[in-house]
Amino acid sequence: MEITKQTSNIKTVNPYNNELVKEFVPMTDIELAAIIDKADKAFASWKNQSFEERAKVMHKVASLMRERKEELGKLATLEMGKLISESIYEVELSADIFDYYADKAAELLADKPLEVKNGEAFISYEPIGTILSIQPWNFPYYQITRSAASNLMAGNTMVLKHASNVPQCAQLMEDLFIEAGLPDGVYNNIFIPGKEIKSLVSNPKIKAVSLTGSELAGTSIASAAGAKAKKVTLELGGSDPFIVLDDVDIDLAVKTAVDGRMWNAGQVCVSPKRVIVPEKMKAAFLGKVKDVFATLKVGDPMDKETNVAPLSTEAAANDVIAQINKAAQQNATIVLGGKRMDRKGAFVEPTIITDITSEMDAFHKEIFGPVFMLYSYKDIDEAISIANATKFGLGGTVFGNNIKKAVEVARKIDTGMVYINHVTGIAPELPFGGTKNSGFGREQAPMGIYEFVNEKLIRTTTPKAIY
Template identity: 65%
Template sequence: MENLVGTSSVKTVNPFTNEIVKQFDVMEDKELDSKIALADSTFKTWKKTAFSVRAKLLHKVATIMRNKKEELGKLATLEMGKLLKESIAEVELSADIFDYYADKGEEFLADSPLETPIGSAFLSYEPIGVLLSVQPWNFPFYQITRSAAPNIMAGNTMLFKHASNVPQCAQIMEDIFIEAGAPEGVYQNLFIPGKKASELVADERIKAVTLTGSEPAGAAIAAAAGKYIKKSTLELGGSDAFIVLDDANVDEAVEAAVNGRMWNAGQVCTSPKRIIVEESIADTFLEKVKAKFASIKPGDPMDPETTLAPLSSEKAVEDVIKQVQKAVEEGATLLLGGKRIDRKGAFMEPTLLTGIEPNNSAYKEEIFGPVFMFYKVKNEDEAIELANATNFGLGGSIFSGDEKRAVNVARQIETGMVYINHLTGITPELPFGGTKGSGYGREQSPAGIYEFVNAKLIRTTKASNPN
């Protein structure tokens, strides 16, 4: 997902017009070192602050974000192209996550008693230090939030290397923390290229790293973290299965599948990328999908009437079109779309592919754009086999009129999340993360706050109350 535009500057390029709007200089080594030093120094005091102080900061950040949701939403739309209503919803979700950890963090991190036959024992959850967070462009506020909220509440300090095509979103989040009263060094934005982020893992002042992005970027970060024996978490995208069983409500499934796939112009890790339908309802389902496609309206993402936004960049359009062309060359059938839309901006036609066989590259790849890959299967066993025929394992959905049946199928899907009769969703209290090539670790929910704390055992020889 990283979109570097050179090593001397990072730029806002409006994907609706392809015009350069603003640019920032990449940080030189001296400035970068001073920021790491500040984060390290601040940690020594921030880790000692009361939970109430940390919670007050996060609540203030949430309030500022809600008060500025129109401004922030327009900025996200300007930089990476998503529909304005989607951008504003993202800001509101981010504010909810900050509030969630402000409200629940102290409870999650309270000492946890352990049973032992002699004396007493408990776990003390303690922050570990400076964290490096590397984040992508497709959700420029939410991706940062789900990393920042739990870890700052836990007492860590944060260094953020955001994607290079959303520099204004990156900078304004630091500005919001400053406005909220955060001590200098608690939250800092870094304008650096991706390669530099991997190099930073070696710095002894940085204690752990988290990344959401591409498989190559994740491999580089994981390798560096392993070399220096540092904790890491990774979320590396997905090729989620959207299974429609023969007892499903077809209209509801079509609505969810098409809207979900066109959300953010198809640039969502948990988007329903592989639509798998039992054959008895497959033809009906496909005809309804085609009708739904006909109503999609590309245009200005700031216009509330627009239903399909541009992709994030010219390169993004070119890459997705190449994947579609390759899939067709390898035997897939192109039913609709597959080309650029003849207008200014990074637009691609909504695309419908069928006939994708196991020897086709699209069978296992992630296509990060408005491309709907449709599969017809004989039964639920075939659906499960096809759903698992990928190295990815992030999310997935199952539509069925029988919840017990759907849950049974869900248990057999090799993925981190499965939603029944619903798209893979996002709420603060539910964990987000995957397995296999989609990475490891969890964000959000109670699980998200335990990734980067030291669960220290404290044991006494006499019975006592650790609280």
């Protein structure tokens, strides 16, 4: 007789009012093993499907997402609290990524000839098997799409462990794949607690792992995968700099920085977490930031007039408040905000912090919430030094009218991505990923489809004696 593990149910809790919406019972070990077996079996046939057949399914998924974007958007907002406009945008972006790989995979994975002295040689790109995808809650559809679109088009199968606070979004994605005609077992959602993921990595039918999450989770999973000689891609968060040059339109720079930081209530790995401005501009810049903050409307994320949503959970809100309090204790200046809002839900006041020094926790640690941190510099070398004085290296921004100068600065920032006059963004054709403690590997763009394929060399020569 199977003994059910004693563990908490996986729950949807609406962060706008902290009300429980729905619960899911975690899967048993037997159920989980059966799903992985099914994914492994499905790989045997899916890898032999033509790119054309795979593309039909991916295009259908994209079409369904666009047709049902209001429904999908409302579900994301219900489960993790983001603004409804942001949720709908995320659905549309995900559809674009599915279409991108459906259109490009055959070209990207075509045999690549190599120059050789005698005979012929080429690289054949072949799928490797079942990929374990471990994803966070802040972009419940996009995070899935980033790993699923490229890997399914490459011929791999997938098992998804999504964040436990977005179970309905996780299940809905599997339902969409089934509706689009994806064969049974090619894409599989699983409900298990996060503490059980590490043991899953050792299953021999899991061939590689894609994880977006915390630094702690990433190092744990990478260690487990390394012990079994399995490849991993990691995206582990960031503390993106936003360097403002002295030739900017200050109003435009302020609006871009504030909008970027308040995006998804500050719960974005690539939002501008450290805004770095010339010393002579600091007072004016701060004054204008305060003016923009005065226009922010915090409230119901389903209300299209709201522009700052709640955080994803009560725990997330309390963690951000603890970080703000720590900054204050260490003598940073809390210019505005810094408290829980006097209302139901996981709300934190939009907050401005200045006078942050390298002795403070806030200088080094990522704050995942609506917290705007302002730094200043005397010369551009100091700006670059501040930008690079972090263990993270995901994205960054340089804001300035002189594009040549901005690019020169961008080249000196130690990150995987730098955008000029735009916060670190997202597009199907642009690679996403970081360096240093922000992880390794790339998703999206041509680079994303090569992460989990076997680049097999095939060499042909006329038969002859070697010795």
